[in-house]
Amino acid sequence: AKAAGRCTFIRYDDHMDVAARQRAVVSGALRRALDRGELRLVFQPRMALSPPRITGVEALLRWSSPEHGDIAPSDFIPIAEENGMILEIGEWVLREACMMLQRWRQHGLDDMAVSVNVSVLQLLRGDFTDVVARVLDDVGIPAHLLELELTESVLMANAEQSAAQLHAFRALGVSLAIDDFGTGYSSLAYLKRLPITTLKIDKAFVDGLPHDAEDSAITPTIVAMGHSLGLRVVAEGVETRAQMRFLAERGCDEIQGFWISPPLEAAQCLAFVRNWRPASMQ
Numbered sequence: 001a002k003a004a005g006r007c008t009f010i011r012y013d014d015h016m017d018v019a020a021r022q023r024a025v026v027s028g029a030l031r032r033a034l035d036r037g038e039l040r041l042v043f044q045p046r047m048a049l050s051p052p053r054i055t056g057v058e059a060l061l062r063w064s065s066p067e068h069g070d071i072a073p074s075d076f077i078p079i080a081e082e083n084g085m086i087l088e089i090g091e092w093v094l095r096e097a098c099m100m101l102q103r104w105r106q107h108g109l110d111d112m113a114v115s116v117n118v119s120v121l122q123l124l125r126g127d128f129t130d131v132v133a134r135v136l137d138d139v140g141i142p143a144h145l146l147e148l149e150l151t152e153s154v155l156m157a158n159a160e161q162s163a164a165q166l167h168a169f170r171a172l173g174v175s176l177a178i179d180d181f182g183t184g185y186s187s188l189a190y191l192k193r194l195p196i197t198t199l200k201i202d203k204a205f206v207d208g209l210p211h212d213a214e215d216s217a218i219t220p221t222i223v224a225m226g227h228s229l230g231l232r233v234v235a236e237g238v239e240t241r242a243q244m245r246f247l248a249e250r251g252c253d254e255i256q257g258f259w260i261s262p263p264l265e266a267a268q269c270l271a272f273v274r275n276w277r278p279a280s281m282q
């Protein structure tokens with residue numbers, strides 16, 4: 001028994017070592033990725049349901065590393081948060097997303113908005129509002145066309161500081177969404193207190209629509225609650241016409257997901273939005 005215990009211990013230890021070493025390697029590669037131009041954004045369109053209209057895009061980060069191949073954001077963003085690179089990367093994402101929107105505006109898409117995901121470290125940095133204000137000013141984007149997406153855990157973990165930051169963003173005119181709504185430990189008290197503009201219902205509650213009993217009870221409840229608080233409600237991860245129909249009938253404001261489009265490279269996204277017609281959604 002003793003030998004087996006030892007053996008397990010050693011294997012466990014080795015495993016931790018490999019994971020830690022791998023993180024260190026990726027962390028180093030990530031430091032160089034920004035300078036080497038290995039990061040880029042893709043854009044996923046968002047659609048209002050009535051009347052049907054493309055309202056904006058969510059910017060999503062991609063990393064293609066020559067050494068490590070394509071790495072998913074869920075694999076490298078936690079590392080960037082750990083080593084602090086997320087501050088630099090996050091500012092790059094913000095500026096790049098705004099510059100892309102500005103280019104599209106010059107192609108005539110002048111009422112499109114862009115949503116950018118924000119990490120907790122960015123929010124905790126005292127000058128994040130200044131960073132955002134400067135980027136908007138530099139690029140020439142009106143503040144109301146930018147939406148920042150924050151997760152519940154980000155907001156709850158730093159309630160006091162978050163509230164002050166969020167009020168500053170609203171004073172600027174920037175929209176604020178709670179991302180992955182329903183998956184974190186959100187309290188309704190925070191929803192009332194924080195100057196949020198948008199709820200994004202997590203894909204987990206959309207997956208089972210229209211047949212799953214729980215999902216088809218929960219989703220309309222979130223829509224109704226959001227509306228009674230004066231919020232815009234967006235459903236994420238919509239993959240089928242039946243899900244879209246269900247959400248449209250319950251008054252959900254907007255949908256995002258593969259049913260509309262997967263995330264697209266910038267040029268494809270511009271073409272998609274320009275060619276999109278409401279009839280394609282019937």
Ligand code: C2E
Binds near residue numbers: 118259
């Ligand atoms: P998220 O913000 O919830 O983004 C939505 C994710 O769901 C994206 O994955 C998107 O590709 C995927 N998705 C969209 N529609 C569908 C659908 O209909 N079906 C399915 N199966 N998936 C769908 P992605 O791009 O891998 O991003 C994963 C997460 O990484 C994001 O989740 C976000 O939390 C984070 N992330 C991405 N870009 C950034 C960034 O620039 N900054 C920060 N801080 N986080 C980011």
Ligand code: CA
Binds near residue numbers: 058117149179
């Ligand atoms: Ca998001």
Ligand code: CA
Binds near residue numbers: 179180200202236
């Ligand atoms: Ca989400």
Ligand code: CA
Binds near residue numbers: 214
């Ligand atoms: Ca369920």
